Structure formats: C-alpha cells, structure tokens
C-alpha cells in the first residue's frame with residue numbers, strides 16, 4: 001500500500017566505456033590543453049566542435065568551460081554593455097540572470113505562462129525595452145519559436161538561446177539553439193551530456209563566432225579551430241576583443257564525443273520515462289500537466305506539473321510526504337532558494353517588480369528529474385506515489 005521508491009534522483013548513468021578509453025588516451029599523451037596538439041593532430045576539442053556543429057546544423061561551434069560561461073560569452077559577443085537591460089525569462093535557473101549580471105548588464109524579466117513557456121504577449125509588450133533577449137528554454141519547454149522570432153525581428157532584437165535543457169530538441173524540425181543568433185548548451189553533469197562541467201556555443205554568424213572564440217581565450221591560435229570562421233574574419237576583430245579564458249580542454253571533449261554519438265538513443269530513453277510518469281499523473285485530480293505540442297520535439301530529462309492555487313502549507317506537506325516515500329520533488333514556490341531551485345525574486349542583484357501571473361505559476365510548479373538510471377517500473381512507481389499523495393491532500397473534486 002505505502003510502497004517506497006529507493007532510487008537516487010541525482011545519479012546519472014556512468015560515462016560510456018568508449019569515452020573512458022578516449023579520456024585515458026588523452027591523459028597518457030598529456031596534451032590536455034586544446035591548443036596543445038601534435039603535428040597533424042586535430043585535438044579532441046576541435047573535433048567535438050566540428051561534430052556538434054554538424055549535429056545542430058550550425059556553421060560554427062565553440063566549446064567552453066561551462067554553460068554559464070557560454071551565455072556570458074554570447075552576451076559579450078553581441079556587444080552587451082554594462083548597465084544595459086537584457087530581457088530574459090522570469091522562470092529559469094540562476095546561471096541565466098547570473099550571466100547577464102556577469103557582464104554588468106541588467107536582467108529584465110518576462111512572465112511565464114501556465115505552459116511554463118515565456119509569455120509571448122508580455123515579451124511583445126517589453127520588446128522595445130532591450131536590444132537583446134536571452135531566451136531560456138527552461139526545463140525543455142519550447143515556446144512558439146516562429147512567433148517569438150517575429151516579435152524579436154519586428155523589434156530589431158537579438159536573440160541568444162539558453163539550450164541547457166534542449167540539447168537534441170527541436171521546433172518544427174529546427175534544432176533548438178538555431179533560431180537565435182547564438183545557441184548555448186551545457187555539458188554539466190545534470191544535462192544531456194556529462195563532462196562534469198562544460199558548455200558549447202553554435203552560430204552561423206562569422207563575426208559573432210570569431211569574437212566568441214577570441215573571448216574564450218584562443219590567443220592567436222584560432223587557426224586550430226575546425227568549426228570556426230575563416231582567418232580574415234578574426235583579423236578584423238582580434239585586437240579589439242579581450243581574452244577572458246574559459247576554454248574547454250581535450251579531456252572533457254574526449255568524454256563528450258562518444259556521448260554525442262549516443263545522444264539520440266538516450267533522448268528516446270528519456271522520453272519513454274517522461275511519457276510513463278506523464279501517463280501515471282494524467283488522471284490525478286488537480287494535477288495540471290504541461291501538454292506538449294506536435295511542433296515541439298522535446299527531451300524529457302525532467303518533468304513538471306502544476307498544482308494551481310494550492311496553498312503553500314499543503315504543498316509543504318505534499319513535499320514531505322513524497323520525500324518520506326523516496327520521491328524528491330522540487331518546488332518553485334518556496335520562500336527561500338533550495339539547492340538548484342531559485343526564483344526571480346531571490347536574485348537581489350536583479351531588482352524586479354512582483355509579477356502576479358508568474359508568481360501564481362511558480363507557486364504551483366513541481367519539478368522532478370528523470371535520470372536514465374531509473375527504469376520504466378521506477379517511473380510508474382514514482383507517478384503512483386505522487387498520485388496517491390496528491391489525491392490524499394488535494395482539494396475535493398469541484399474545486400477549491
């Protein structure tokens with residue numbers, strides 16, 4: 001009756017044997033720095049960039065030290081200046097406003113919908129306030145990208161995409177990260193590829209990418225990039241761009257290359273788990289699921305559901321009761337930031353007005369990781385536990 005789940009929500013899969021072997025080889029020859037290559041050798045980092053460019057269909061790619069660094073580099077590459085307002089999602093994680101703050105700019109938040117996407121009406125209303133939008137596909141929910149780009153183009157606004165949760169996802173067949181001028185990805189342990197820390201940027205814009213490569217700390221060795229623009233583009237900007245070291249190294253790249261090859265298979269595995277939990281929650285009274293539309297090919301590496309208008313005390317009890325049964329739910333409505341979860345009004349360096357619609361959504365948003373170390377039976381059990389606890393606590397049918 002009161003079965004318990006015994007899995008670990010932060011345990012990812014091991015690194016594939018092939019990746020371990022590649023990492024050992026790099027350690028054996030000792031050339032870990034990306035520009036430390038033998039005669040005729042490309043280097044793991046340059047090869048990863050080439051392969052990730054091909055994976056996303058981008059002309060250029062750059063590998064860096066973290067996803068947050070990729071975001072900050074993108075902001076610098078498009079020329080964001082100190083004090084400048086930058087539009088971004090009110091519903092996202094701390095590295096996003098953090099990247100804006102790291103260049104001295106000022107995050108201006110856009111509301112979130114009940115579908116956990118950026119509110120395009122609010123975006124349209126605010127589009128005139130900033131030159132740049134840092135769009136976060138938070139928890140893998142992709143908004144109507146065609147309408148978003150129309151809004152941005154009409155306002156002359158540059159779009160940078162944070163694809164930390166959408167590596168391998170797409171909108172009407174266009175890979176996530178390919179609508180804006182630069183797409184940024186993370187290869188931190190909890191994302192879709194795991195190198196501990198790491199990030200990737202893609203772009204078709206030669207000058208932006210030349211700036212990003214120089215910013216990342218290429219010195220004058222940019223000629224060793226296999227997925228960078230031609231030398232003459234660098235020659236125009238190389239004396240103007242500061243070196244802000246944040247390169248990826250060959251060891252991490254070696255670990256990532258085999259993971260990129262296996263990504264499509266892992267996406268399928270994530271989505272099977274996602275659909276299993278979703279199915280288990282579908283008929284639970286007072287649970288609002290986020291419906292995925294046909295245009296969105298997503299990666300179900302986490303799942304969210306809403307308990308709209310539940311009192312905070314009841315949600316606290318639910319979190320506790322689920323935790324006792326081994327199910328770790330995250331909640332975006334907590335007064336205080338907890339672990340990885342925080343909210344726009346916690347980011348005191350980015351002062352904002354209260355956003356009533358966003359507050360209502362965040363106060364209802366429950367969030368759960370779905371690591372691939374869970375199997376489908378685990379997922380069914382997790383959904384059953386949540387369903388039982390929500391039903392036990394939830395308001396009677398007929399509403400609040």
Ligand SMILES: *Cc1c(COP(=O)(O)O)cnc(C)c1O
Nearest residue numbers: 066067068093095162164186188
């Ligand atoms: C993880 C994450 C990032 C990048 O984080 P790093 O830890 O710096 O790689 C950016 N945006 C979101 C939404 C994230 O979850």
